[in-house]
Amino acid sequence: MLDSETKAVELPEDHAEELRLWLRLLTCTTLIEGEVRGRLRQRFDVTLPRFDLMAQLDKAPDGMTLSDVSKRMMVSNGNVTGLVERLVESGHLDRRTSDTDRRVQVIRLTKLGRAEFRRMAAEHETWIADLFADLTPKDVRELMRLLAKTKASAQKSAGRRRA
Amino acid sequence: MLDSETKAVELPEDHAEELRLWLRLLTCTTLIEGEVRGRLRQRFDVTLPRFDLMAQLDKAPDGMTLSDVSKRMMVSNGNVTGLVERLVESGHLDRRTSDTDRRVQVIRLTKLGRAEFRRMAAEHETWIADLFADLTPKDVRELMRLLAKTKASAQKSAGRRRA
DNA sequence: GCCAGTTATTTGAAGCCTAAAGAATATCGC
DNA sequence: GCGATATTCTTTAGGCTTCAAATAACTGGC
Numbered sequence: 001m002l003d004s005e006t007k008a009v010e011l012p013e014d015h016a017e018e019l020r021l022w023l024r025l026l027t028c029t030t031l032i033e034g035e036v037r038g039r040l041r042q043r044f045d046v047t048l049p050r051f052d053l054m055a056q057l058d059k060a061p062d063g064m065t066l067s068d069v070s071k072r073m074m075v076s077n078g079n080v081t082g083l084v085e086r087l088v089e090s091g092h093l094d095r096r097t098s099d100t101d102r103r104v105q106v107i108r109l110t111k112l113g114r115a116e117f118r119r120m121a122a123e124h125e126t127w128i129a130d131l132f133a134d135l136t137p138k139d140v141r142e143l144m145r146l147l148a149k150t151k152a153s154a155q156k157s158a159g160r161r162r163a
Numbered sequence: 164m165l166d167s168e169t170k171a172v173e174l175p176e177d178h179a180e181e182l183r184l185w186l187r188l189l190t191c192t193t194l195i196e197g198e199v200r201g202r203l204r205q206r207f208d209v210t211l212p213r214f215d216l217m218a219q220l221d222k223a224p225d226g227m228t229l230s231d232v233s234k235r236m237m238v239s240n241g242n243v244t245g246l247v248e249r250l251v252e253s254g255h256l257d258r259r260t261s262d263t264d265r266r267v268q269v270i271r272l273t274k275l276g277r278a279e280f281r282r283m284a285a286e287h288e289t290w291i292a293d294l295f296a297d298l299t300p301k302d303v304r305e306l307m308r309l310l311a312k313t314k315a316s317a318q319k320s321a322g323r324r325r326a
Numbered sequence: 327g328c329c330a331g332t333t334a335t336t337t338g339a340a341g342c343c344t345a346a347a348g349a350a351t352a353t354c355g356c
Numbered sequence: 357g358c359g360a361t362a363t364t365c366t367t368t369a370g371g372c373t374t375c376a377a378a379t380a381a382c383t384g385g386c
Contacts, residue, residue, distance in 0.1 A: 015292035017303050022195065022291050024310045029192040030237050031314060032185065035321050041375085049342065067364060074193050079343050081366055086341080103351045103364040128185050129178035130323075134316035139309055140180050146298075146306045147187045151194060153297035158198050160293075204345085212372065230334060242373050244336055249371085266334040266381045 025150075032131055039127055044120050049075075051124070053083055054092065054109060054117040063108040065098070092116065188313075195294055202290055207283050214287070216246055217255065217272060217280040226271040228261070255279065
């Protein structure tokens with residue numbers, strides 16, 4: 001006979017629920033992201049990654065290093081390099097080498113960049129509100145809680161893998 | 164004096180909670196997606212879009228048209244064209260023109276494609292289970308419910324925009 | 327049968343993104 | 357100060373992705 005521990009190893013566990021949850025999470029995000037992307041393009045002729053980068057910088061008046069940005073946005077370093085290049089080119093960002101560490105590039109929003117971002121952000125916020133309009137305040141609170149738990153769980157799992 | 168209706172229009176509403184929710188949703192998805200992407204690459208040297216496409220086809224033994232795939236995966240038509248091209252090239256997909264409509268391309272998994280997908284999918288499922296491991300069954304159910312509601316809300320909003 | 331409109335797919339240009347390798351600079355231990 | 361190691365950023369190669377325009381094929385009304 002099998003004891004319960006052996007059973008747990010040998011019987012294939014059923015993870016179908018988690019899989020469905022993941023697919024649903026992905027669908028929601030893709031749906032909303034696509035909508036936001038399209039509206040940003042239509043209304044402001046700006047891409048979502050550019051908007052996201054400006055959003056990070058708007059919260060950091062003293063600027064950020066490229067590494068900071070890369071970590072915050074959860075994208076690769078090389079990605080940030082190109083993104084910043086284009087935004088400097090278009091006059092939205094200012095970029096300078098750090099005084100204390102010549103490896104480091106510090107970027108900030110220019111006056112133009114900040115003004116344009118604020119204008120876009122105001123409208124963006126109404127889009128998000130509209131996209132989530134059918135959720136009650138309680139739904140929102142509950143989702144926040146469960147997503148925080150999900151994030152923690154995923155981070156733990158990701159950490160286990162690299163450890 | 165302002166009546167309540169005028170107030171509602173004139174006072175800028177506070178959508179900060181919804182915005183935070185959206186950012187958290189995005190963070191969760193990005194985190195998990197990045198993890199899955201990395202593991203697929205490491206273990207099977209396959210990209211996430213390829214895996215996703217094969218997953219769609221695995222559920223459709225009779226094949227799918229490119230448009231079907233494009234709708235299901237929520238990506239553009241042009242995207243699917245290239246993705247399919249590479250997977251046909253590598254022998255994972257079979258592609259033929261429909262008998263009844265010469266515009267339509269029907270794609271299927273090849274024997275090789277199906278075998279490789281099944282092998283990857285089995286492991287993939289355990290990754291997902293691990294990433295969501297700290298959620299209780301109740302958490303999972305509740306998230307499913309709230310995300311379904313979110314999806315419906317977002318679809319409604321997206322529809323309003325296009326209407 | 328033919329024309330107008332629609333649908334399925336491809337193409338092209340631009341941008342986004344990653345992983346991995348490389349260059350420049352900083353830091354630590356000695 | 358020197359060398360080993362680490363960090364910051366860029367570069368490269370390849371793939372993904374979108375949008376918009378183009379091509380090809382179907383459909384319905386006449």
